[in-house]
Amino acid sequence: MVTDLLGELGHEVVAAENGSEAVALCVRERPAVVVLDLLMPRLSGLDALKEMRAFGYAGPAILLTAISDSSFREMEGAEAVEIRLDKPVTRRGLERALARALATR
Amino acid sequence: MKLSRTLLVLVTAASALPVVLLGWMLAEARGGLDAAAAIAVLSCLLLAASGAALVARSVTRPIAECVRGALEIARGRFGRQVQVSARNEIGDLAYTFNHMSRELASYDAENRRLIQALEQGYLDTIRSLASAIDAKDPYTRGHSHRVAALAVELGRELNLSPEALQSLEYGGVLHDIGKIGMPDAILSKATPLTDAERDLAKEHPRIGSEIVAGVAFLAAAAPAIRNHHERWDGAGYPDGLAGEAIPLVARIVNAADTWDACTSNRPYQKAYPVEEALAIVARLRGTQLDPAVHDALVAVVRKRQERKRARREAERLEREARDAAAAPAGDAETEPAPAPTAAGTRSG
Numbered sequence: 001m002v003t004d005l006l007g008e009l010g011h012e013v014v015a016a017e018n019g020s021e022a023v024a025l026c027v028r029e030r031p032a033v034v035v036l037d038l039l040m041p042r043l044s045g046l047d048a049l050k051e052m053r054a055f056g057y058a059g060p061a062i063l064l065t066a067i068s069d070s071s072f073r074e075m076e077g078a079e080a081v082e083i084r085l086d087k088p089v090t091r092r093g094l095e096r097a098l099a100r101a102l103a104t105r
Numbered sequence: 106m107k108l109s110r111t112l113l114v115l116v117t118a119a120s121a122l123p124v125v126l127l128g129w130m131l132a133e134a135r136g137g138l139d140a141a142a143a144i145a146v147l148s149c150l151l152l153a154a155s156g157a158a159l160v161a162r163s164v165t166r167p168i169a170e171c172v173r174g175a176l177e178i179a180r181g182r183f184g185r186q187v188q189v190s191a192r193n194e195i196g197d198l199a200y201t202f203n204h205m206s207r208e209l210a211s212y213d214a215e216n217r218r219l220i221q222a223l224e225q226g227y228l229d230t231i232r233s234l235a236s237a238i239d240a241k242d243p244y245t246r247g248h249s250h251r252v253a254a255l256a257v258e259l260g261r262e263l264n265l266s267p268e269a270l271q272s273l274e275y276g277g278v279l280h281d282i283g284k285i286g287m288p289d290a291i292l293s294k295a296t297p298l299t300d301a302e303r304d305l306a307k308e309h310p311r312i313g314s315e316i317v318a319g320v321a322f323l324a325a326a327a328p329a330i331r332n333h334h335e336r337w338d339g340a341g342y343p344d345g346l347a348g349e350a351i352p353l354v355a356r357i358v359n360a361a362d363t364w365d366a367c368t369s370n371r372p373y374q375k376a377y378p379v380e381e382a383l384a385i386v387a388r389l390r391g392t393q394l395d396p397a398v399h400d401a402l403v404a405v406v407r408k409r410q411e412r413k414r415a416r417r418e419a420e421r422l423e424r425e426a427r428d429a430a431a432a433p434a435g436d437a438e439t440e441p442a443p444a445p446t447a448a449g450t451r452s453g
Contacts (some may be wrong), residue, residue: 039204041211067197 005094010062019043023051031059033101040064043089046077053080056105060101064089108168109161116157124149128320166196171202184210227322228274235278238285241292245281248365253277255361255405256329256354262401268325272354275322276329280358283313285328295372310334311343328352333359336393348395356395360402363389379406 003015014029016022018041026034034052037077043051045063052061061080065072066087072078082104085097128146132138138146167189174187185206189199194290236251256277260270284292289308291302298306314331317323331344333354339347351359367382377385390399 039201041208066200068192068194071194071197 002089002094005089005091006035008091009098011098013053017041019045019048023055025045026052026057026080027055030057033060033098035060035062038067046075046081047078050077058094061103062097062101109165112161112164113154113157117154120153120156121150124153127356159299161298163191163286164195167191167199171199174202174206178206178209183213183268184196222339228278231275231278231323235329237283238281241284245292249278249281250359251365252280253363255364256358258405259357259361259401260354262405263353263397265353268308269354272325272329276333276354277324277361278319279313279323279326280330281309281313281331283311285316286312293372307334307342307401326354329354333356333362333430334363335359338392338393341393351395353395353398356398358397360386360394363393364406379410 003013003033006013014025016025020043021034022034022036022040023032034049034057034070036048036075038045038046045065049063049079058099060082060083064085064087068098072084083097083101123144128138129367131142139177167187170187170189174185177185183206186203187199189196191199228249232250239249240244253274254277256273257270260273264394265273287306291298291306304400310331310333314327317327319331329352332341332344332351335341335344335346335355336359337348337356341351353437363386364382367377367385368379370376383403386394388404389397394402
């Protein structure tokens with residue numbers, strides 16, 4: 001669904017099935033922005049981001065979450081995330097998050 | 106529940122205390138409470154208590170739901186989802202719990218797949234080992250494989266456990282592995298064996314069980330290999346066991362082995378037709394063969410015949426339907442044959 005939204009917004013998207021695939025794709029495709037879900041199969045969004053950073057990805061990351069702020073802040077590696085987007089994702093929310101992400105570059 | 110009681114007391118106290126204080130001050134000032142004021146104070150207290158109950162429930166119910174889910178997972182039922190709609194930290198707990206549950210289910214499925222692949226690998230390995238014996242003798246080609254398949258079918262007919270079926274499969278495939286040490290001249294001899302040769306040939310079950318003795322996953326199959334030449338009346342070898350003393354897997358492999366020997370070509374005999382072979386094993390019932398295993402063998406053979414017949418029938422109908430469809434359209438006399446139905450071809 002997020003893939004469709006991103007496509008509609010005119011971005012080129014490579015979608016991954018799970019966390020580890022996302023890391024592999026990130027290394028191969030060198031995207032301008034990564035959009036991650038906090039809870040993904042195999043590898044969580046935070047762990048995936050950590051691995052991406054280790055592989056040299058320096059771009060911005062948007063993390064989609066459905067949990068509340070206080071729970072999120074307790075998580076290890078939460079501070080590494082620049083932009084969080086609450087689920088359910090709206091077209092407008094995503095647009096804004098992307099604008100912020102690209103502005104920080 | 107401790108948490109709900111604590112919440113109830115705390116919330117009730119917090120919301121009711123000011124009302125009680127106010128009521129007391131009012132009573133002081135007026136020198137007593139009139140009915141309206143008393144009712145107001147009481148209903149405030151009631152409202153506070155029911156509000157507190159609501160708060161307590163909204164906290165404890167999702168937690169109880171998560172506890173139930175955790176217990177389900179502990180029982181090995183992965184993938185269970187809990188229904189919690191709260192948008193707060195407790196909701197987060199349920200949300201991440203569901204994620205964990207799904208992940209566990211997928212790890213579990215992955216593990217099962219790996220185990221199955223591993224077991225298949227084991228089976229392929231011992232099959233190739235067994236084909237080494239089959240290759241020594243053109244007359245026994247495919248024998249181990251057929252015996253294993255029949256032994257498993259017999260085990261199913263006798264309602265054996267999956268573990269027993271597994272040892273029947275391994276034991277069936279490997280029952281003649283001891284022949285690997287036998288001279289080819291004995292294995293493919295068309296004339297009767299001399300006493301010395303027979304004694305040597307009779308060593309193969311013992312040698313076979315020794316070959317697999319060091320392999321842990323074949324431990325349950327070893328009795329099937331060692332005792333597959335025992336007889337129900339005790340006149341078999343190598344241990345001369347009789348009746349129930351012979352391991353059941355060995356009795357089953359013995360019956361499957363005998364059936365395959367009767368129904369395939371050997372240096373010393375031509376294959377018997379099914380009905381004649383059935384007559385032969387009927388004579389062996391109670392002397393060589395365990396009567397219960399013999400009866401299972403008859404049932405399995407009948408089922409196989411039935412399946413074969415049904416398959417032929419289905420093929421015939423299919424062929425007729427194809428021919429009818431291919432026939433010229435002007436031929437109004439031929440009615441299209443009914444489509445073959447798959448249902449009911451397997452008799453239970």
